[in-house]
Amino acid sequence: MDEIRRRDPRREWVARNRLHPEHARALAEQGGGATSEWLGPQGVMRKNPHAIGFMGPNGVKRIDRSGAQQGGRVSGAAHQAALDRRRIVTIEAPAFLVAVVPELSGGRLSSHDKDLLGLARRLADADPDHPGAVLAVVFGEHKEDSFGEAGIDRVLHFGDEAYAGFAPEARLAALMAVERELAPRHWLLPDSPLGGADLGRRLALRLGERPATGVWQVEGDGEAALGWRCTARGAAESLDIQRPLPRVALALSECAEPVDETRHAAEPLSLMAAVPRALSRIEDLGQVAVDPAGVALAEAEFILSGGNGVKDWDAFHHAAKVLGATEGASRVAVDDGFMARDRQVGATGTWVTARVYLAAGISGAIQHLQGIQSCDKVVAINMDPGCDMIKRADLAVIGDAGEILSALVAKVEQQRGGQRDAA
Amino acid sequence: MLETLLPILIFAALGLAVIGAWRRIRLWRQGRPSVVPLFKGLAALPRRYLVDLHHVVGRDKVISNTHVATAGGFVAAAVLMILVHGLDLAQGILGWLLLAASACMFVGSLFVARRRRHPPARLSRGPWMRLPKSLMAFSLGVFLITLPTVGLLPSDAGHWLLALLLAAVVAWGLAEMVVGMTWGGPMKHAFAGALHLAFHRRAERFGEGNRSTGLKALDLENEAAPLGVEKPADFTWNQLLGFDACVQCGRCEAVCPAFAAGQPLNPKKLIQDMVVGLAGGSDAAYAGSPYPGKPVGEHHGSPHGPIVGRGGKALVDADTLWSCTTCRACVEECPMMIEHVDAIVDMRRFLTLERGETPNKAPEVLDNLIATDNPGGFAPGSRMNWAADLNLPLMSDLQQVDVLLWLGDGAFDMRNQRTLRALVKVLRAAEVDFAVLGHEERDSGDVARRLGDEATFQSLAKRNIATLDKYRFQQIVTCDPHSFHVLGNEYGELGGVYDVRHHSTYIAELHDAGRLAFSPWKGGSVTYHDPCYLGRYNGEYEAPRRVLEALGIELNEMQRSGFRSRCCGGGGGAPITDIPGERRIPDMRMDDVKESGAALVAVGCPQCTAMLEGVVDATAEVRDIAELVADALVVRPAAQAASLSRQPQLEEVS
Amino acid sequence: MRPEEQGVEVVVLVSVGRHPITGRARRADQDARGLELALGLEARLPGSRIGLLHAGPHREESESALRGYLGMTAGTGLDSLTLLEQAEGADAIPALAEHLAAAPPQLVITGARAERGEGSGLLPYALAEHLGWPLVNGLAAVEKVENGVATLLQALPRGQRRRLKVRLPAIVSVDAAAPAARQSAFGPARRAELEATPVAAELDLELAEWPMVPARKRPKRLKIVKSASARDRFKAAAAKAEGGSGQVLEGVSSEQAAEAIFKLLREEGVLPR
Missing domain, CATH: 1.20.950 (Fumarate Reductase Cytochrome B subunit)
Structure with missing residues (x-):
């Protein structure tokens, strides 16, 4: 924790001098970004009014004094600072190992993985005198570079091509090799359909363990064999089963708080013995392209739904494609023949459970609102500020659905283009 | 010579x-x-x-x-x-x-x-x-x-x-x-x-004022008894005789809402197809209007061949049978007293009970009815959520009341809850001794029965009858004509005989008895839509009009009203089976309303309310009679006196 | 139809389900989807044979639920279900494994998790381990079966699919991504036969020991702001609770509106990356 402030008077002077050719750069360096406030040489707060505010729609600079906008600007720096403040923990000689097999969806630790690692840390750190180490077993290529922040002490990476895709047999063989060589005390996997749910069950049966599945709570219990007791969801989410924590546990997301105060070594590890090649009876032929519009409404997590206010249906379909949303429709749109009947949302159509429901030009008949009851976030675009959909919406925009959708499409495309340039 | x-x-x-x-x-x-x-x-x-x-x-x-x-x-x-x-x-x-x-x-x-x-x-x-x-x-x-x-x-x-x-x-x-x-x-x-007249299957429908509109129950106890009608020969002989009596006058066709909406149903053609099936052959000789969108001459059948083909074409396509709203307009108009709706439901029964081919959302609705006792799949324990603040008396607490208020599945529907609240307000104003079944109530089984699922209907009906048998009441009042019809006309065959009244009838009686007083109507012109299950099914055309008259409303009758009222499209599970047509039935009905020039259409059925309110850009507002009555309520002189006598106490307190 | 495609022998494992709201016995959703998959296979590959298998106690409630599966078989010629009759609380896995090993089919289809009991989703894995067969989970469709190799589609999140080739015999498990089950008809369900055979029961003593209670609602995770700045912490603590009426943007340009929506979509993480 090296906290000595070092000052460069020349830089500070350049930063104060607006006419200096290097002024902008100096200003940016000084604040680690576009800071508008800094401590001046006399210990007085200095403000740079040019660095605050944002360009308004009419090309006029607006300053939001509520602090919201400013807060957003500094958060990057603050975040960095918070990370820097993490305590670095290194466990040299662990008393035992807690093995975690993260699902790494999209090559990164998912929030489910981070929760699981938080749980692993609880198990590992229960006894401060004899801490265990968290071992992450990682398969295939990954893009993650913050294993340490997530609470991982050791990383065992099986990057071989044989482990990519759906390769449960090869992965199981690797896990069994880990078991033979390192014999972790706990095996933790996320109970997510294509993450650990499959692999974890295979592993447990190979180990002859009866795993706890759907674990969402773990508590210390001196009487249990491993010193822990867990609560697991059973019978299609309708039962809570209390049982001693077995060696293999498959946990749900939010089973524990993710690690956020310490940073761990994430030391690479490798096995002494080679993993025996398993003869695979399952061959992965790769992913098949699927049209998001074809996804069943009831399962979709992001729905773009169109109603009477949508005039240009081609643009609507295009927007759904660009946003990667599943298409839905109000009854009227279906009756008018713009959408197929199986796309109808509402009490008389499909009851949807989307995380985000974007209603374009739907005024919100009662039946429709009933059908979207269990949606998390509803965004409404409508011309009529008094309609029921606006009342229901978490974010409502008054305006023409077609125009706003096309602006949104442009925004998303631009963003995506920008990302590609940056990468 | x-x-x-x-x-x-x-x-x-x-x-x-x-x-x-x-x-x-x-x-x-x-x-x-x-x-x-x-x-x-x-x-x-x-x-x-x-x-x-x-x-x-x-x-x-x-x-x-x-x-x-x-x-x-x-x-x-x-x-x-x-x-x-x-x-x-x-x-x-x-x-x-x-x-x-x-x-x-x-x-x-x-x-x-x-x-x-x-x-x-x-x-x-x-x-x-x-x-x-x-x-x-x-x-x-x-x-x-x-x-x-x-x-x-x-x-x-x-x-x-x-x-x-x-x-x-x-x-x-x-x-x-x-x-x-x-x-x-x-x-x-x-x-x-x-x-056919002599050997009619419903002899009880003849005679002044008599009607026989309840469907006949299937014998489910006997495992050998057929479940519905698969082939023409599965109809009873007098049903076949009835089909053969058709004069092809097309009055049914003229009043059929599905036909008018361009859905593939024409009652006349359906009956003629049954005649073709009875004699065997093709429908090529038929010389009337076809099913909309289905050319004549492509279907054929025989007495012992299936009516609805599995995969291929037979005598009739399934969507023809599922287009019917069971509004009985055809039966009402038929001069030969042919029972079209019976025949359609008989054939639907086979499709549902034997083939499991109820279309679109219907299987889901039926599964919900089996699992949760209501078509929406709501938790049975949430049936009374809408009335949490009303403190409704429960049958299980009172055991004996004058009026059992049957809520129907509208209790789960946010729109109908407004009607129910209005009805409760009216009953309270008239100081009616009433109670509800609360969570003990189940769906009456109407939708299941019209969709051909006789097994689910009978299961619901028997359980409802067992519940009703526990309590003592004079009559059942309901704002749902479908429940009214099923409880009043169809439970009897299964052992439940009740005196059931539609809320409009009951409100009319209360008003006649001087237990309700209304402030004069100040709104615009009003028309009244006769629900099929109240009018044609139960002959109640007068009471709703009497109530509206008592409210001081002069009705602007639609061209088609009374026994000729056009269906809203909500009956017979039609919104669930949802057979596509060229137009929507409720849209046509709202056009009728528009034609009458009324700014408000009074209805007496949750289905009609939902269907008519679902019409986009409608010119008229849709209100249930109970809502109109509740809005017009004024304190009766007697009640005023009662409250006056209570006033001194209030003063003491304050 | 290609000549090398031949019929397969399929066994569908079915269980007694539980309605999520009322808890009434019913055909389990995933198992019914499994049967639907098998029926679709039978329709495409002539000569296929389907067997239905259930292990558990024979009671009135469970019988009506099992008949729910048989009601799906109208017009298919499948009219019986093999019931391995066991005592309440017995472990179904050994009985099923033994039965399958005695007359091994080419394909076993099962739901991913049971709707009653422990519902750990272990059964397909245990059977695969017992029988030494490959197992594929999250099955969405069977594309073809050729020369003892099945080409399958596995469901990935967001409606994506992965194509897999599996050597038969194999066990596949289905979840909500498989085709929805057809309607169960009353007539065929009533007529069908349950061929009950009593089997030795191994009681699941471990499960019986664990206390089970109706599921508690899981607490929603609070957004804990561990920020360095007191101002941020204060703002987080004083922020209005979520809910109530949402934000309404009126009189803004399309771009600003799009910006606001875009921000929300990105926060929710629903935009494809």
């Missing part, structure tokens, strides 16, 4: 007719057995024909008089002709009567001919177009051959060639009128129709 030729012609025709009749009867007897009192039925025939049937026919005076003249003339002429020309009993007045009868028939046939010159679309053509000529041939021929008999003309008048020509005309007439009657000509309707 005619004297020798005529008896031969007449008795040959009669003989052929008898053979035809025997063959026709054999066709009907392919159907399942059905016990009807044969002689009692035959004895009731004249009354059923002259009163009940003509009550329906008489809605169109011209046609009615035409039919009286033609049919009456024919029956008289035929009988007299057998006597006069067949048995040669030409003495005295008989010949003159025959002349008069045939003349009368001739006049009638002129009107028939006039109608056939520019027939409306609903009428079938084909063989029916030659009927007026045949009628004229018969009546004119009989008239002419009778002239010599009564002595107006010399018996040897004219040439033998003329006599032969006359005989040919009479033979044509006889062939159409007598032989055709049993061999499948247009006159078949007289023969089959008469027997």
Whole structure:
């Protein structure tokens, strides 16, 4: 924790001098970004009014004094600072190992993985005198570079091509090799359909363990064999089963708080013995392209739904494609023949459970609102500020659905283009 | 020469007719057995024909008089002709009567001919177009051959060639009128129709003010009993007879909401398809309007072949059967008293119970009914959530009340909850001793039954009856005409007999008894939409109008109201099976409302409310009668007195 | 139809389900989807045979639920279900494994998790381990079966699919991504036969020991702001609770509106990356 402030008077002077050719750069360096406030040489707060505010729609600079906008600007720096403040923990000689097999969806630790690692840390750190180490077993290529922040002490990476895709047999063989060589005390996997749910069950049966599945709570219990007791969801989410924590546990997301105060070594590890090649009876032929519009409404997590206010249906379909949303429709749109009947949302159509429901030009008949009851976030675009959909919406925009959708499409495309340039 | 030729012609025709009749009867007897009192039925025939049937026919005076003249003339002429020309009993007045009868028939046939010159679309053509000529041939021929008999003309008048020509005309007439009657000509309707009236499956529907609208229960106890109708021969014999009685007048077609909406249903064609199935063959000979969007001639069937093909085409396509809203407009209009809705539900029963082919959202609804006792799949324990603040008295607490308020599944629907709240307010204002079943109530089973799921219906009904049997009450009041119909007309067969009233009836009674007082109506013009299950199913056209009148509303009746009211499209599970058409039924109904110029349409059914409110850009507001009444409530003088007497206490407290 | 495609022998494992709201016995959703998959296979590959298998106690409630599966078989010629009759609380896995090993089919289809009991989703894995067969989970469709190799589609999140080739015999498990089950008809369900054979029961003593209670609602995770700045912490603590009426943007340009929506979509993480 090296906290000595070092000052460069020349830089500070350049930063104060607006006419200096290097002024902008100096200003940016000084604040680690576009800071508008800094401590001046006399210990007085200095403000740079040019660095605050944002360009308004009419090309006029607006300053939001509520602090919201400013807060957003500094958060990057603050975040960095918070990370820097993490305590670095290194466990040299662990008393035992807690093995975690993260699902790494999209090559990164998912929030489910981070929760699981938080749980692993609880198990590992229960006894401060004899801490265990968290071992992450990682398969295939990954893009993650913050294993340490997530609470991982050791990383065992099986990057071989044989482990990519759906390769449960090869992965199981690797896990069994880990078991033979390192014999972790706990095996933790996320109970997510294509993450650990499959692999974890295979592993447990190979180990002859009866795993706890759907674990969402773990508590210390001196009487249990491993010193822990867990609560697991059973019978299609309708039962809570209390049982001693077995060696293999498959946990749900939010089973524990993710690690956020310490940073761990994430030391690479490798096995002494080679993993025996398993003869695979399952061959992965790769992913098949699927049209998001074809996804069943009831399962979709992001729905773009169109109603009477949508005039240009081609643009609507295009927007759904660009946003990667599943298409839905109000009854009227279906009756008018713009959408197929199986796309109808509402009490008389499909009851949807989307995380985000974007209603374009739907005024919100009662039946429709009933059908979207269990949606998390509803965004409404409508011309009529008094309609029921606006009342229901978490974010409502008054305006023409077609125009706003096309602006949104442009925004998303631009963003995506920008990302590609940056990468 | 005619004297020798005529008896031969007449008795040959009669003989052929008898053979035809025997063959026709054999066709009907392919159907399942059905016990009807044969002689009692035959004895009731004249009354059923002259009163009940003509009550329906008489809605169109011209046609009615035409039919009286033609049919009456024919029956008289035929009988007299057998006597006069067949048995040669030409003495005295008989010949003159025959002349008069045939003349009368001739006049009638002129009107028939006039109608056939520019027939409306609903009428079938084909063989029916030659009927007026045949009628004229018969009546004119009989008239002419009778002239010599009564002595107006010399018996040897004219040439033998003329006599032969006359005989040919009479033979044509006889062939159409007598032989055709049993061999499948247009006159078949007289023969089959008469027997159909005599052996009708719902004898109880005849007679002044009587109606029989409840579906008949399937025997589910007996595992060998068939579940619905798979093939034409699975209908009962008197149902088949009923189909054969159809005159193809197309009145059903003209009132059918599904047909008007361009959905693939035409009740007339459906009945004709059943006749095709009964005799075997293709529907190519059918000469009326087809099912919208389905060309004629592609379907064929046989008495023992399936009606709805599995995968391929058979007699009828499934979407035809699922288009029906069970509004009974066709049955109400049918002059031959054919029961279209029974037939459709019988065929639906097979599709649902045996094939598991209920379309679209219906399987989900049925699964919900099985698992949660309501079609929406809501937790049964949330049935009373809407009334959390109303503190409704529960049957299980009171055990005995005057009125059991049946909520229906509208209790889960946010729109209908407003109606229910209004109704509770009205009942409280009238100080009615009422209670609700609360969580003990289940769906009445209406939707399940109309969708053909008799098993689920009976399961729900039996459990509801068991619940109702636990308590004592005078009557059931409900704001849902579907529940009203099922509880009142269909639970009886399963052992639950109740006095059920629609809320409009009950409110009318309360008002008549002076227990409700209303402030005068200040709104705009109002029209009233008759719900099918209240009107046609239960004959209640008056009470809602009386209530509206009591509110001070002058009704702007729609063109189609009362027994001719057009369905909202919400019955029979039609919104669930959702067969596509060219238009939507509720849109057409709201157009009717618009035409009447009313700014508000009063309804008395949650289904109608939902369907009519679902119309986009409607010109009229949709309100339930209970809501209108609740809004107009004023404190009755008696209640005022009661509250006055309480006032001093209040003052003391304050 | 290609000549090398031949019929397969399929066994569908079915269980007694539980309606999520009322808890009434019903056909389990996933198992019914499994049967639907098998029926679709039978329709495409002539000569296929389907067997239905259930292990558990024979009671009135469970019988009506099992008949729910048989109601799906209208017009398919499948009219019986093999019931391995066991005592309440017995472990179904050994009985099923033994039965399958005695007359091994080519394909075993099962739901991913039971709706009653422990519902751990272990059964397909245990059977695969017992029988030594490959197992594929999350099955969405069977594309073809050729020369003892099945080409399958496995469901990935967001409606995506992965194509797999599996050597038969194999066990596949289905979840909500498989085709929805057809309607169960009353008639065939009533007529069908349950061929019950009593089997030795191994009681699941471990499960019986664990206390089970109706599921508690899981607490929603609070957004804990561990920020360095007191101002941020204060703002987080004083922020209005979520809910109530949402934000309404009126009189803004399309771009600003799009910006606001875009921000929300990105926060929710629903935009494809």
